[in-house]
Amino acid sequence: MVPLRGHTPTHLDDPMSETGWRPWLPEAIAAFVVLVVGFTEAAMFWAMTDGGHAAGFAQALVVAGAVGMCRRAPGAALGLVWALGLFHVLSHAPIMLSEFALTAVFFGGARWGRPLTVVSSALSVPLAVVVAFVLHEGRVFSLYLLLTGARPGGMLRAESTTPLILSLIGLLVVAAPWPAGLVMRSLDRASTSRASMLAAEETAAGALRETEHAREVAHLRDQQTRLARDVHDVVGHSLAVILAQAESGQYLDDTGKLKRAMQTIATTARSSLQDVRQVLSTTQDATTGRDDADRLDDLIVGARGSGHEIVASELGTPRPLPREAAAVAYRVFQEMLTNAIKHGRRDQPITAERHWPPPQPAGGVTDTLRIEVTNMADAAGDDSAGRGLDGMRRRLEAIGGHLDVRRREQTAGISFTVTAFVPVRNGA
Incomplete structure (x- = not known):
């Protein structure tokens, strides 16, 4: 996008002012990758449980959609995260490893969201950790399979220290993108402010030259x-x-x-x-x-x-x-x-x-x-x-x-x- 003369772009101008399909290409690729990984993981879970859990495909689809909207519509993407968390709480469905991609939504909320979205994404980080590692006591399907090598069933519960360890790891993984997005948001605003200041100084200098002339x-x-x-x-x-x-x-x-x-x-x-x-x-x-x-x-x-x-x-x-x-x-x-x-x-x-x-x-x-x-x-x-x-x-x-x-x-x-x-x- 080429900004109009005399117009200083802001963080709201990017990305909302762009049109066409090319600006959506990075998000579309990320969403497609997440969807492929999520469907693969859901298919593995579905096969290992003899078709007992088909909701994993819907979960993968929701995660891919949220990742695809994290930049253009961070508020809507955060809404999908909350809806998915509520689904886990009510249905006790196991959390898939591909759902860690939702950290991109936390990053997008802090980087491009409105003030209310920034606050909501900050509150969502600890809630996501609570839902993933406390309420479900470590029932992360792919990660549990990787650590124990056991099939889910009666041995799905881990030792008493496993949820705590996974919670700490998850807190670091989930929480890190949000402050990173906030820092980039601040840097963007500082850059915008500097550009506005330079434009104002140039305008003032032009006015001074015209006055002198x-x-x-x-x-x-x-x-x-x-x-x-x-x-x-x-x-x-x-x-x-x-x-x-x-x-x-x-x-x-x-x-x-x-x-x-x-x-x-x-x-x-x-x-x-x-x-x-x-x-x-x-x-x-x-x-x-x-x-x-x-x-x-x-x-x-x-x-x-x-x-x-x-x-x-x-x-x-x-x-x-x-x-x-x-x-x-x-x-x-x-x-x-x-x-x-x-x-x-x-x-x-x-x-x-x-x-x-x-x-x-x-x-x-x-x-x-x-x-x-x-x-x-x-x-x-x-x-x-x-x-x-x-x-x-x-x-x-x-x-x-x-x-x-x-x-x-x-x-x-x-x-x-x-x-x-x-x-x-x-x-x-």
């Missing part, structure tokens, strides 16, 4: 999303500056101003190309190693190159930010200025404010750096400033910050104020 895939996707977001921020900011300079250059008659506009376009494009290369070549921020305040100032300088008026203010004392917080602050501020340039009115200034938290002792509570950018909408009711807000919001939420967007009606028009709250641990 899923984690790696999620990490790669997160890196791809972060890379795409960084490239979008860099390219979007530079293109906004370049577009603003290109549009203003169409109306410049002064050669000097036109050259400065072209120079700004070239500088912005070169800086953008360098930033994109840095983003694609490393996971670190392009400006790592510089002061965080200087990095943010560079963004303001680049935004002013677009021709927009940028009113910048900084309150509090700048401080170094944690690496992740510094990267988020830089990218979010870049996106805020880009939106303001793209969607803000050119005749109205863009205000950019940075509020640094006051210094606290090391180990203090987490405070926030507040970055605020305000611009006037290019057209009444224009919501274009809301583009890119989802990306900024995700960046901030990833480090415990948040984004606030306000739309206000003013005399000059509609203003949009975007405020980013970047967590800063005091004493960082």
